[in-house]
Amino acid sequence: MNIIVVGLSHKTASVDIREKVAFSPNSIEKPLRELVSLEGIVEGVIVSTCNRVEIYATTRDIAGGIARIRRFMADYHHLAHDLLDPHLYSYHGEEAIRHVFRVASSLDSMVVGEPQILGQIKTSYGYAAEYKSSGIILNRFLHKAFSVAKRVRTETRIASSAVSVSFAAVELARKIFGSLNDKTVLLIGAGEMCELAARHFLTNGAKGVMVTNRTFERAQKLAEEFNGEAIPFEELFLHLHKADIVLTSTGAPHAIITPPDLEEVIKRRRMRPMFLIDIAVPRDIDPAVNEMDAVYLYDMDDLQQVVAANLEGRMQEADKAEAIIAEEIIQFYKWVGTLEVTPTIVALRNRFEELRRAELERTLAGWKDAPADAEKRLDALTGAFMNKLLHQPTMVLKKAGQGNRNDLYLDALRALFDLELGTTDTDDSLELEE
Amino acid sequence: MTEISFYLTLALYGIATLAYLACLLRTTPCQASIARRILIVGFLTHCLAVIHRFIAAGHLPITNMHESLSFFALSIVGIYLYFETRYKVNSLGSFVVPFALLITLGAGLVPTTIKPLNPALQSAWIYSHTILAFGAYSFFTISCAVAVLFLIQSHFLKKKHLGNLFLKLPSLDILDEIGYRCLAFGFPMLTVAIITGAIWASRAWGSYWSWDPKESWSLITWFIYAALLHGRLTTGWRGKRAAILTVIGFLIMLFTFIGVNLWLPGLHSYT
Incomplete structure (x- = not known):
């Protein structure tokens, strides 16, 4: 049995292609059923997110299976095969396993290390399990992928740093204030970035929000949205000392907060630190305030540099993650190996036994004056002969099953003796293994 | 007995120092609790050494340089362990524990003999x-x-x-x-x-x-x-x-x- 992967992602297809082949989770049952009814496809899982659409399946016939799934993806969405095909990638064997482990560990994501993908694969797997399109191999395979992703997450720092500007601001605030629970955020001016950052601070525990704007109505509207307090712009310096975190993004042509302004504020705050984030261009806060003792000022460029450095750090951590994945692939291969060996041995013995029985019956049927114990003796003779003959190949196969070079033996045996492996055999063998 | 616990303490503080520094300098996540456990064991053997010396000398063992340094290190480690537990700040240990190790080392280098207590004390x-x-x-x-x-x-x-x-x-x-x-x-x-x-x-x-x-x-x-x-x-x-x-x-x-x-x-x- 082979694991194959067919799909496309943000790396191979633009969004207008991706949205055409997306599978809606509301009607995932139909494609799953169609997938596993394809000729040669035994199990199947469909993962469909905004950045990738992938099908994981098991098949005996690698080339045929991949071709049929490629066609299925185009046909199901009524797309021309030629249009979709250049965007599709397909993997089998070790490459397929590596690909899925990497995707689950978020190494293949647009933002490396982002945490959503694992949850999305888990959900997709949940559908496949619910509609019984995944079986023993994919079950085991995906659970392994989840545990690999968990290992990568705990053993590397791939997801430990913020890679968006507003998250970077929250992380920095944590390094200044520890907990954000009793901290107040002040928004000066409006702007998408500013609001997004304020929202992040609130979801991370900030106590309250104050909003000020040159047009008071806008401040009121925004304050209402955040369940906060609106402040007239002229009274900014009467309230500034209450804010621990200040976000500014006004359209003012020159700085609205300067070191002399802050001196009084710092005194009123009893020198507790302040975190100022200036998102405006041109800047709203005089950069000189960063020299003041209790003031930490970050502008847009600073935050973007933090994000860039974090991204670079993630890339370095990705190397460690690849090593973990390589290790896990070997382990998983061992299991797949043993999975294949037992039914092959059983089939091989059955084949020999079948031949032996047939020949035994034919010999006895044509032997007129056979002694009474002829059948018993012949049975013992051929049985012993067969066992001796099969002993060595069985040992070699069992040994090969522990490594990952057993395909060669198994394929050769199947071809030489025309062995048929039923799926029920696979089930039995799995119970044996477990 | 006092010597054994003292040198055991010294060794444990040494290992704890390495563990705390490793936690601070390594880029991969590491088990800070290991460093902490080693330090706790070191703290306990140190307590044992001080108590034993107390019994042997018959007075609080802080009357010469060896005893003073040893007692100083003991109380630093004790108070540090309190703060680490309370505030989960194991990175502070990377600075405090090496200092405690130095002090303990100093205590090991000066004469350790027990002298009769000065009458003034x-x-x-x-x-x-x-x-x-x-x-x-x-x-x-x-x-x-x-x-x-x-x-x-x-x-x-x-x-x-x-x-x-x-x-x-x-x-x-x-x-x-x-x-x-x-x-x-x-x-x-x-x-x-x-x-x-x-x-x-x-x-x-x-x-x-x-x-x-x-x-x-x-x-x-x-x-x-x-x-x-x-x-x-x-x-x-x-x-x-x-x-x-x-x-x-x-x-x-x-x-x-x-x-x-x-x-x-x-x-x-x-x-």
């Missing part, structure tokens, strides 16, 4: 005076480590240099809180230690205050920490300059404790 006052002084010294040691971390973190934040070390060290607010707690515990202890010392001096030497070098330097130490605490309580004084003064206060305290004994002979020289 045979008094119940020895307990309150010395234990309080050592408690204060240990709190000030930790407040210095915290101040150094504060200066490092503040520097990183100002210069926007946010590397691995920055990520590992605690937040400014937590450092500030631990530092303040150390001051709030250490300063009253030092004050009472000086007062009990004066009372004891009047009984033993006939005068409350004799301007012995130890007394004078203790007073200087007291003034520095008094200034820090006063600033904090009146104007909320904290931040970079307060941290620098904390470090200076610690250096003077260290001189009061060790330097005076080594270089300035006076009434407090018993080594």
Whole structure:
């Protein structure tokens, strides 16, 4: 049995292609059923997110299976095969396993290390399990992928740093204030970035929000949205000392907060630190305030540099993650190996036994004056002969099953003796293994 | 027995130091709890060594350089373990534990023989005076480590240099809180230690205050920490300059404790 992967992602297809082949989770049952009814496809899982659409399946016939799934993806969405095909990638064997482990560990994501993908694969797997399109191999395979992703997450720092500007601001605030629970955020001016950052601070525990704007109505509207307090712009310096975190993004042509302004504020705050984030261009806060003792000022460029450095750090951590994945692939291969060996041995013995029985019956049927114990003796003779003959190949196969070079033996045996492996055999063998 | 526990302690502090430093410097996540467990075992063997020496000598073992240094290290480790448990700041250990190791090492290098107690020290006052002084010294040691971390973190934040070390060290607010707690515990202890010392001096030497070098330097130490605490309580004084003064206060305290004994002979020289 082979694991194959067919799909496309943000790396191979633009969004207008991706949205055409997306599978809606509301009607995932139909494609799953169609997938596993394809000729040669035994199990199947469909993962469909905004950045990738992938099908994981098991098949005996690698080339045929991949071709049929490629066609299925185009046909199901009524797309021309030629249009979709250049965007599709397909993997089998070790490459397929590596690909899925990497995707689950978020190494293949647009933002490396982002945490959503694992949850999305888990959900997709949940559908496949619910509609019984995944079986023993994919079950085991995906659970392994989840545990690999968990290992990568705990053993590397791939997801430990913020890679968006507003998250970077929250992380920095944590390094200044520890907990954000009793901290107040002040928004000066409006702007998408500013609001997004304020929202992040609130979801991370900030106590309250104050909003000020040159047009008071806008401040009121925004304050209402955040369940906060609106402040007239002229009274900014009467309230500034209450804010621990200040976000500014006004359209003012020159700085609205300067070191002399802050001196009084710092005194009123009893020198507790302040975190100022200036998102405006041109800047709203005089950069000189960063020299003041209790003031930490970050502008847009600073935050973007933090994000860039974090991204670079993630890339370095990705190397460690690849090593973990390589290790896990070997382990998983061992299991797949043993999975294949037992039914092959059983089939091989059955084949020999079948031949032996047939020949035994034919010999006895044509032997007129056979002694009474002829059948018993012949049975013992051929049985012993067969066992001796099969002993060595069985040992070699069992040994090969522990490594990952057993395909060669198994394929050769199947071809030489025309062995048929039923799926029920696979089930039995799995119970044996477990 | 005392020697065995003492050298075992030394070895454990050494391993704990390596573990804490590894946690700080390695870029991969690591088990800080291992370092902590080693330190706890070291702390327990250290307690055992001190208790054993107490029984062997028949008096509190803080009457010579070896005993003083050993007791100092013990109380630093004890107080540090409290703060680590309370605030989950294992990165602080990377600074405090090596210092405790150095002090213990120093204790191992000076003569360890038990001498009969100097008649002047045979008094119940020895307990309150010395234990309080050592408690204060240990709190000030930790407040210095915290101040150094504060200066490092503040520097990183100002210069926007946010590397691995920055990520590992605690937040400014937590450092500030631990530092303040150390001051709030250490300063009253030092004050009472000086007062009990004066009372004891009047009984033993006939005068409350004799301007012995130890007394004078203790007073200087007291003034520095008094200034820090006063600033904090009146104007909320904290931040970079307060941290620098904390470090200076610690250096003077260290001189009061060790330097005076080594270089300035006076009434407090018993080594």
